[in-house]
Amino acid sequence: MARTPPTKPRKNALQARSRATVDALLEATARILVREGFEKTSTNRIAEVAGVSVGSLYQYFPSKEALVAAVIERHNEEIMGIVRAALVEVADLPIDKAVRKLVTVAIEAHRVNPKLHRVLAEQIPRTGQLADVEAFNREVHTLVRSYLESRRKEMRKVDLDVATFICVSAIEAVAHNTVLNGAEMLSEKVVKVLVDETTRLVVGYLR
Amino acid sequence: MARTPPTKPRKNALQARSRATVDALLEATARILVREGFEKTSTNRIAEVAGVSVGSLYQYFPSKEALVAAVIERHNEEIMGIVRAALVEVADLPIDKAVRKLVTVAIEAHRVNPKLHRVLAEQIPRTGQLADVEAFNREVHTLVRSYLESRRKEMRKVDLDVATFICVSAIEAVAHNTVLNGAEMLSEKVVKVLVDETTRLVVGYLR
DNA sequence: ATATAATGCGAGCATTCGCTCGCTTTTCCT
């Protein structure tokens, strides 16, 4: 039942040259995904753009899916880094300040590479990365939940899991839709209004 | 120009048989998208599952994308019907009652065919249906906005477009995530809690 | 310097896929 192609690296890159090759391949994959779409993202094309031969590509990635999976992981790790840092920074702040910061960060995180974010979101189910993305969501949920728990005295009585689910969904949706709609032409003023309003939405809900 | 005897009603351009063929093709496409994924959704396979030949398929749909697009349109129309009806029904209700109804309907609409909804959402960019989906979003936005406008006296002072954007995003996200996470195993009790909480979120925000 | 391992190459195989075209069968209309 080997329904999904293997996604683990075929071998580890040891020497500097091979590490550069791997990097070029990942870079090329992300670039093609964004600029030409998933359809045009063939292994031959990736190798061509990376300035590497197909043979070399297959020395490091056992399948096309493995390549996409690696790009997804890299991107997720980048975003998770931002989110984790924000939650640490926010740990001792009262709810209103904390929510404002988290909303701001959510929008920023989506703005890092909106087009890649979008393409990846579309391709995730097909690369067998569902498990990883669920882990990602669970981590966010856990972190936010534990913050809310520490601030329970400022809140009304609610089921913490439900409240976390509602808040994370709402914030994520505003960030996501904002970036999708406005693309890159988001004035700072508009962003500020959205942050204000989303903060109000969430803070008003929590207490 | 001989006159046609008025003894019989005019026949439709499409005969019953061909309408059945088109239907079978759409049904098969949706079915394969859900059960086997986009990768396996080939025109040959669609024809096979529909019990129709590839040649016949191409008599009605000029390309694979056209088929997927037709499925998307059908699905969107179904959902828009539900949403429109709900907004009519809600037009004379106060905000708290109206929001509750809309949240309920949003979750219901997502539950109609969650897996198809998901696959289609992923494939939209690929089928060049982005414009149609944006039209869909715009209609929802317009309808919700005009409801809010009619109830402005119950609300605090807000930019209507921003408020609409925030509310629609939040409600849609909760519905979407609820269905994605819980799949089909959603007890009525859990749904009720989520409706209550989301209603509180949105109503609290609006006033 | 030599041997061994690591890395890189790219033509081409096997397969899949979207789609066409010449033909047959069914339905409609007098």
Add this chain to the structure above:
DNA sequence: AGGAAAAGCGAGCGAATGCTCGCATTATAT
């Protein structure tokens, strides 16, 4: 009944894709 139009058929073409394999080049160790 008979002819025309509508609907249906499916083998197969051409293009594209993922991937392999035998060989060439470069780095490392002795």
